[in-house]
Amino acid sequence: MAYELHYWPSIQGRGEFVRLALEEAGAEYVDVARRPLADGGGARNLAQLMDELAPAPFAPPILVADGVVLAQTANILLFLGHRHDLAPRDEIGRLLVNQLQLTIADVVDEAHNTHHPLSSGLYYEDQKDAAKAYAEHFRKERIPKYLGYFERILKGNGESGAGLASEALTYADLSLFQVVRGLQYAFPIAMESMAPKLEATLALVERVAQQPRIAAYLASERRIPFNEEGVFRHYPELDGEI
């Protein structure tokens, strides 16, 4: 049976981490909210579905698999990684990939906060000053700290071909790809100025992009372009050198 992915239809957002794992796994799935309204697609149908599912998820993304309802990005990936060999088979190896994914989730949360530092319930325009202050700290302190951390791990793992947690790519590598591409979209100046320090990371991003299934996905209409409704938004006033 095909997986059902339920996520906001017009953004990459947190759902994109799940989409990348499903694509790399070659799994059959339906991106339900992207279907026509009459077929149950659209944001309104998604909101309604949220009230009907059990156990109730707090928020999308949601994966329905053989009647099982799973939410929380890192949790869905833990499940998919195990089923589709996108994580090591042993318990400790899987926990390490989960740990990396949770640190990536922290970056994603903070990237979201750069444009919504005060409340998700306010427009960006109504929290622009706070956004500028937040984004400056994020660029100068947090991006170097997070990406420096992943760079050290990748360098420590040695030869090219190695991902964050093993010689095979894991879903944490797919997620790091997504975060780096997102940060490059949102903060092109900052990321350009940091590029010399991210040799191993940028090489990994390139390797992920060239995986046949990922390359096909990125070139397809299934990949929603980055835009100013998602987590990674390009507001030039928030960008600058690190």
Next chain:
Amino acid sequence: MAYELHYWPSIQGRGEFVRLALEEAGAEYVDVARRPLADGGGARNLAQLMDELAPAPFAPPILVADGVVLAQTANILLFLGHRHDLAPRDEIGRLLVNQLQLTIADVVDEAHNTHHPLSSGLYYEDQKDAAKAYAEHFRKERIPKYLGYFERILKGNGESGAGLASEALTYADLSLFQVVRGLQYAFPIAMESMAPKLEATLALVERVAQQPRIAAYLASERRIPFNEEGVFRHYPELDGEI
């Protein structure tokens, strides 16, 4: 061999979720940073240890178990829950508890942001206006949304004795206890005004507090009191009715 927990020695913080699980499990553990400086305790030794561990954790809490180094609160709990029967034994049950824990982690992140909305690198005093704006949204929109969600789950599970995910208590129940107690400490007015809508949640909190091992822990010196260095801080200017 006893577990080693590595966490900042003067706060509950995120480490407290791990402490509660270790205590309820009756596990032998050393809260390393709380030992005297000469025995490797203190924040400075913790910072140094962080550089030496492999695989490198991004931040505390860190659990060392039989040579395995684990970080990220929810990840450590996933490991401990499985080992100490603080989660269901089947895969889907475990994923559900993990999902709940990740939603609790989101509350914790936002509770932290109420006093540090712009940057963890700035003093509270230097981001007080933003903190007031953030805290107001957090109180009025986020606390009701999150706690309303857990309340609905607990009510749906029916009879007293049932936790969030099963009839036995899981680590997600311990974590919800900690979050509610933390919110009550930080936002006493808001939490008091919401109490009538949290019947099942407050009953669960009471049940957790009365578990013999938890009760003994809470009465001991091992339990660090809430204070204004941790995640949940009582700044009266951030509190108010919901």
